[in-house]
Amino acid sequence: MTGLATSIRRSGSALLGEMVSWQAAANIPRRNRGTFLVVEEPTKLVCYRASRAGPIHKADGPRDDLTWLSKVVGNQPVEVRLGADRAVVRSLTLPAASRNHIDAIIRHQLEQLVPWPADRMTFDYDLQDDEAASPSDQLHLRVVAVSLSAMRSAIDPFSAAGIKPVVVGLAADPLGKASAINLLPGAKAALTERRSRIALLSLCVLAAIGTFMITVGGWRLYQETQEAKRIEASLVSLRSTIDKARQKAEQADSSSVKLARKWDQAPMVVLMDELSKIIPETTYLTTLDVADRDVRIAGFSTDAASLIRVIEDSDMLEAANFSAPVVRDGDNGKERFEILARLVGAKTP
Known part of the structure; x- marks a missing residue:
């Protein structure tokens, strides 16, 4: 049991890891982007407001005193773009x-x-632009790294001024697009944790759906099984009643009573029981009429021609013939037939 539990945990962990990796490759969820964009230049910082129409220039200022920037961005999230030298x-x-x-x-x-x-x-890292548009047998990546000391010297002044960087990218990247790179320490781990939560939630939802479907399917199977048992019990009871009626009638001394049981007063249920025994499984009936000792049988079969011999072999029916041409039904591919027969012992006019 312990080995099975260990195997299940390993399989679940591997599946979770694959889902996290797939999210990372598909950039799901998308990375955060700051309301303001602060770009490092050699002698100053330039602040833009991010918008769908493109970056909107807001202010310039020194790199060593960010009081001016704090007044511009307030408590809004900021995306910092580092200079190429870092x-x-x-x-x-x-x-x-x-x-x-x-x-x-x-x-x-x-x-x-x-x-x-x-x-x-x-x-x-990020995939090169042409890689996302035209997949090939190789992936071309851009890997960007910054030493922790250089990162601290870049973002500590922002934190000291009460400004919260949420993304740290490169000044060389297009300012009009969200940065595909985020060098902020801890950002990658936070994004991986978020993807793990999404993957775990997805697995839980799928497991819940699977459990619900299995439960519903099991309940329906139980109901159908119970219904089949009920029908089978009804058929057993009906056949038992028919057998008792036959035995009682056969024990009667009067031959006229026997004849009446067989031919003059044959109940429909007896005829139905007889047909259910002789008609093959590849045939099903749609019509069964008894009038003046004439029996009309209609339905569909894979081999309608063989039904004449089957009916003739019955102890209850004789003089079986097709009363209409046999035609093949286009919907189910079976032969539609109509047979007229007479109860054994009935007088032929």
Whole structure:
């Protein structure tokens, strides 16, 4: 039992990891974007307001005193774009099959790409624009890394001024688009945790739906089973009644009573029971009429011609013939037939 539980936990963890990797490759959920965009330039900071029409210039100011910026942005979230001198940018090519495991591969190769140890830097990556539009057998990535000391010197003045950066990108990237890179320490872990929660919630919802469907299906199966048992019990009771009636009639001394049971007073249920025994499973009836000893049988069959012999072999029916041409039905592909027969012992006019 312990081994089964361990196997289930491992499978669930692997599935959760695959769902998180898929979300990362599909950029789900999308990264946050600040209300204001602050871009580092060599001698100053430039503040823009982000809008759908493009960045709107709001103010310029020094990098060492951000009082002016605090008055502009207030408590709104800010996206900071670092100058090129702070970051290291590298290109990396991976097989397309590794799309759902990019983060793990980059972490493994990170120290070969940048000059800092893994525990002294923050990094992020994005697919090149043409990769998203035209998938191929290779992935071309841009890996961006910044040392933690450089990151602190860049964002600590913002925190000291009461400004909250939510994204840290590169000044070289287009200002009109949301940054595909977020170097803010802890942002990647927070995004991964958010994706894990989404994946876990999705799995719980799917499990709940599956459980509900299994429960509903099981209940319906139970109801159908109970209904089948009820019908079977009714048929057993009906057949028992018919058998008792036959035995009682056969024990009667009067031959006229026997003849009346067989032919003159044969109940419809006896005839139906006889037909249910002789008619093959590939045939089903739609009409059964008895009038003046004439019996009209209609329905559908895969082999209507064989029914004449089957009916003739019955102890209750004779003189069976088709009363209408046999035609093939276009809806179910079976032969539609109509047979006229007479009860055995009836006088033929």
